[in-house]
Amino acid sequence: MSKITPENQSIVVRFAGDSGDGVQLLGGQFAESTALAGADFSTFPDFPAEIRAPVGTTFGVSAFQINLGARRISTAGDQPDVLVALNPAALKVNLPTLPKGAVIILNTDAFTDRNFSKANIAADPRQTGELDDYQVIEIAISTQTLEAVKPHGLSKSDAEQCKNFWSLGAVLWMFGRDREPIINWATKKFSRKPAEILVGNVAALNAGHAYAETAELSAEIPQFVIGEAPMEAGEYRSITGAEALSLGLAAAGELAGREVMFCGYPITPASSILHHLSRMGDLGVSTFQAEDEIAACCAAIGASYGGAIGVTSSSGPGIALKTEAIGLGMAAELPLVIVNSQRGGPSTGLPTKTEQSDLYQSVYGRNADAPLPVVAAAGPGDCFDAAIEATRVALRHMTPVFLLTDGYIANAAGPWELPNMDDYEPILTNAVNGDAANGDDPTALKKTIWNRDPSSLGRPWVAPGASGLAHRIGGLEKDIETGDISYDAANHQAMSELRARKVAAVADFIPDQEVEQGNSKGPLAVVGWGSTHGAIWRAVQMARDEGLDVAQIHLRWLSPLPKNLGRLLSDYDRVLLPEMNMGQCATLLRDKLGLNVVQLNKVSGQPFKITEILNAIRENYPGAKQAAE
């Protein structure tokens, strides 16, 4: 078979197998080699929800998808062009997602009656005609692996474990990749294991590569050519959203010169942030695993009160528990960053699946009039900047800030151009401004504590320990000037207005909304927020290639909205808003801007496919034939 250069310069590969098959490692290393080859890529792991699902079952299938290209890649891909299925369950689960003509590599050793029954498969799919529309390549991967590692004295189970390296070797050949960097990586990885583990895995890798190369078979196994993608010059690494967000928080601490005190309670998919940060102690980060989400939020506020940057993180159910404390943080005018890694809900919902359905909760979800700034990360690498921005606003305006991410962003990865820390402005904290010791005014000290900056309305950050500034704070309504408890009617009105104005004031500090692709007026704009960015970006690009005058506008700040947004959006005939909920941002825009959008809502737990958005663009393009016609 000759070498194939995909038409759209990109290809989607999906590795799938049993949880114990080492699929994530296989995918991760293939991504690594993709990076070194200079292609762009985006990856997404798909773990089973069960910790140790029974071997061979469909719910125990673990998968790793990568979209790689010689052009900019913005999502992990709609459909796999190549599926590597290490067992029948993996084939069964993934077959429905494959387009006709896809390449399927099967480990025939796993296609046994026993495995069919574990996966509830009635008949061998190779015999039923189900696979007729695909290019199926059958390889006895386990046999080949055992053969290759035999001379190296591994136990049977260790030897079988090498089949992911064998598969990797074959796939590396399919993409014309070097084995060298993988071998170097493995040498490090297995340095503490018995020597034969490394030797065996390398032997398997080489054997897989050689097998694919062998003349008679290479007629059957396709080779793909994916060249380098044009990317800006710079240093790159692969990063997941959870890792970028953690590094962003550490960076915020560095920029502010304060310790970051991260207080959390485990919950999927937010836990990985706690795990990453607990390894960043040297970056001025401390982590505290509290007894529940309420305590985590309260401890973070306590830490902020004490002069550290308090951060708390959870997913929807945990955020719900933090709600009362967040209100206190707001009333006491203390900084706090609340990270919400959104997942499918309501209630326990779909813990491992992604959704954007906590926007109402962030913007509106508290008792009383309690507006707060809300910022959303658009993708894995963007989490870094979003975390810095959230912290900057929290400290400047002395308020809790919501930082939204989701299960997709948390686990997805792609190349990320390393930022230059010198490009970031320091994060300033509000110092005491006023004469606390003014003997003529007995309330001088208190007035100093609540002496808010006129533009940001942020008060000075005075932590206990500061000499001569002892004062009391709390959740009871307070006098706007002295902070004393006040039940005065006019004062409560003034304080409520002040809290609203404070959030509105954030808009004075954030950039105007820009148009990412297309013109600043026209027939159709696609507006998005959060993790839909990649799919929208590609869909708009493809629509524009088709000659449609479509624009892409992606929101970073959901509360407050950029000041120019209303005017900007009014210059389009129509606005299409894809989001992974039942229309929450659509409500927000109707509420804040009086704007009606065309909604594209998806709540299947799966991210948008590019084609879904592209189709919606085509259908809603003014003048297009409506589907109903």
Add this chain to the structure above:
Amino acid sequence: MNKPLTAKDFATDQEVRWCPGCGDYAILKCMQKTLADVEADPDKTVFVSGIGCSSRFPYYMNSYGFHTIHGRAPAFATGLKLANPELDVWIVTGDGDGLSIGGNHLLHVLRRNLDTQVLLFNNEIYGLTKGQYSPTSRVGTRSPSTPSGSIDAPVSPGAFALGANARFIARGIDTDAKNLSPVLKAAREFKGAAFVEIFQNCIVYNKDRFEDFVAKKTAADTQIHCEHGKPLLFAKGAKGLKLNAATLKLEIVDVGENATPVEDVLVHDETNRVLAQMLLTLPMGEFPMPLGVIYREPAQSFDDAFSQHHPSGRKRTGKVADALRKGSVWKKS
């Protein structure tokens, strides 16, 4: 500030809003005096409270203070103390605040042994919300929500604290400053979570609930003041507590020449957890009320361990710019 501080210096300009005759006044006064006595630095002292009449306490203490939300004071205090271990952090809570809505946090702050003082003002009632029964109310307590008497068994704050692995447990009485003040001092000195139950009279909703053992006239017979290394005597030395080896229970004995010799009276050992358990669960009425420091067995505090086990001792030794480059980095030109 060179002049030594007085109790007055620890008072704020806020009008105290408790009901006249409320036991909270006495505790406040005792605290202000105690802090002046020990020359506490108001700038390094923080009172953190939840919600309830008792939790208004911080507003009246001229130090730093944070009146937070119902039941959660221990969690705020934990974040605060971790952020700045130099601070002297006091938690003020009520029987509802600390044992109902906040029972979970109380458990954890005690077992973690955060260096803080937890003062639980026990009035066996929800004062602020106008008198409903609380988790420390005795069975049969009539209240607006239990007109025919409460039916659920109460929790003993001290036994709860011991069960939570608290390492300092003491008791005092609101109006008995003479004995309460040393307890507060000992709690403050203790490096770890010091739990103090203070019997507090809610004159409006649970008037004189503790009169049985608080009344001055009969106090000698109804109170037993525990002092480490001293025999557990009361009734001016005429009575004492003795361990009955057969029942493994404490019993009251007459002490004197013709009765039990004082040498046979149980000597208080504040490091003895089993004894603490017995003292903290002595049936009320039958026995005198044990007061003072009942249990004290220090261990490393949470905040200490937190800094000690921190990979860089709470210092910023690395740079984000370097951390970004950990792992595999490639260049594009």
